[in-house]
Amino acid sequence: MIPRKNFLAAVAGLALFGQTLIANADLPDFTPLVEDASPAVVNISTKQNQPVRGAQAQMPDLEGIPPMFREFFERGMPQRPDRRREAQSLGSGFIISKDGYVLTNNHVVADADEIIVRLPDRSEMQAKLVGADPRSDVALLKIEGDELPIVKIGSSEALKAGEWVVAIGSPFGFDHTVTAGVVSATGRSLPNESYVPFIQTDVAINPGNSGGPLFNLKGEVVGINSQIFTRSGGFMGLSFAIPIDVAMDVANQLREDGKVSRGWLGVVIQEVNKDLAESFGLERPAGALVAQVMDGGPAAKGGLQVGDVILSVDGKSIDMSGDLPHLVGAMKPGSKAKLDVVRDGKRRSLTIEVGALPEDGDQLASAGGPGSSTKSNNRLGVAVTELTDAQRQQLEINGGVAITEVSQGPAAMIGMRPGDIITHLNNEAIDSVKKFTQVVKDLPKNRSVSMRVLRDGRASFITFKLPK
Structure with a gap:
């Protein structure tokens, strides 16, 4: 047993050693950065005129009065003026030019009737909205000024996980x-945010930080703080910033053209999981699986097909399917994109002229109907029927069969239901009930099999295995 005196001495020694390590640790001093950058960081408040709910004028009951007399009574009633109130929101922003251009988030200034920018010296200016882009959540403002303090703009492309970053x-x-905190990851795809490869950090961000700058240790802006992931409404260690390279491209387009143009292929894609990778003959799950090709779109004109797996664009790898919209969206409409794809287990290259992303996506209708059909006692456990010419034209497809019945079997286990359209099975196009029956008969056992399904106008690939 260690004597108590020696034990206490050892503990004291360890504590002193720990303090020495902390004192000698190469931790950054953010003071100079903050002093230099703070004068260009602004507070943004907005005002919205909204109708007051409740407190409506007392209206007599006119039920049962003939319309001609009801109109007389309504005209004789005193009209209350429309009472309105001002709603305010707070956010942040930063000055990027000496003549007063300011960057912030679109959601900070959306639907605002008045935008007020408050400078560090507490002076306030009314800002003009130059333009906003909801898809990237970037807005560009303009205030009057000359020789205003500005931030230094850096580049987000070279950011790496583990770097120190600072938010103001x-x-x-x-x-x-x-x-302050570190970069947790780069190139993050978030739900419903297809065109921004977000920077993830553990920097504490809360309501009011939105639109503010994210700095690297050189004092350069590398991102715009935009979102947090939370279950409590407050900070939980997951913050997301718009890369400054994306934001500046948007700002320049808003300043010059008043709108933002993005590249577009005209495809619906999905993630490649382990089973899909196996069914398409890939060595590992990677790439973007083409589940749907828009008729007449850039991809269709360039020869891209349903079932192709896009592995890279202009030499840049597509690891996750969410990487594709980021890369293509950043391309200028009319430019050429070289795509490396896997088709039928073989690699090939395609060159496609990138189109312009439409303002609104087209919606496809679902269909199903009577015709030549099968019974549901096949190996897949579904009954299918032929599609009519009108249904195929409505869906803009050349083949496919509609499910009319689902019994116990693999199809029921993966959630198939009547009305689903099967267009491909085991990497073969299904253009008739006869073709479907033949392919089902020859399906391999105990191996992942892919099936392309159209439901409510949206296509996706799913996988299943037949038992031995």
């Missing part, structure tokens, strides 16, 4: 609050 903003209205 106005969380809950507390101006010029400084928080």
Whole structure:
């Protein structure tokens, strides 16, 4: 047993050693960065005129009065003026030019009737909205000024996980609050945010930080703080920033053209999981699987087909399917894109002229109907019927069969239901009930099999295995 005196001495020694390590650790000093950058970080408040709910004028009951007399009574009633109130929101922003251009988030200024920018010296200016892009959540403002303080713009492309980063903003209205952390990941895809490869950090971000700058240790802006992931409404360690390269491209287009143009292929894609990779003959799950090709779109004109797996664009690898919209969206409409794809287990290259992303996506209708059909006692456990010419034209497809019945079997286990359209099975196009029956008969056992299904106008590939 160690004597108590020696034990206490050892503990004290360890504590002193720990303090020495902390003192000697190469931790960054953010003071110079904050002093240089803070003058160009602004607070943004907005005002919206909204109708007041409730407190409506007391209206007599006119039920049962003939219309001609009801109109008389309504005309004789005193009209209350439309009472309105001002709704305010707070956010952050930063000045990027000496003549007063300011970057912030679109959601900070959306639907605002008035935008007020407050500078570090507490002076306030009314800002003009130059333009906004909801898809990237970037907005460009303009205030009057000359020789205003500006931030240094860096590049987000070279950012790596583990780098120190600093945020300056106005969380809950507390101006010029400084928080720091590290880059957790880059190139993050978020739901419903297809065109921004977000920077993920663990920097504390709260309401009011939105639109504020994210700095690297050189004092350069590398991102715009935009979103957090939370289950409590507050910070939980997951913050997301728009890369400054994306934001500046958007700002320049808004300034010059008043709108943002993005590249577009005209495809619906999905993730390649382990089973899909096996069914398509891939060595590992990677790439973007083409589930649907828009008729007449750039991809269709360039020869891209349903079932192709896109592995790279202009030499840049597509590891996750969400990488594809980022890369293509950043391309200029009319430019050429070289795609490396896997088709029928073989690699090939395609060159496609990139189109312009439409304002609104087209919606396809689902269909199903009577015709030549099968019974549901096949190996897949579904009954299918031929599609009519009108249904195929409505769906803009050349083949496919519609499911009319689902019994116990693999199809039921993977969630198939009547009305689903099967267009491909085991990498073969299905253009008739006869073809479907033949392919089902020859399906391999105990191996992942892919099937392309159209439901409510949206296509996707799913996989299943037949038992031995």
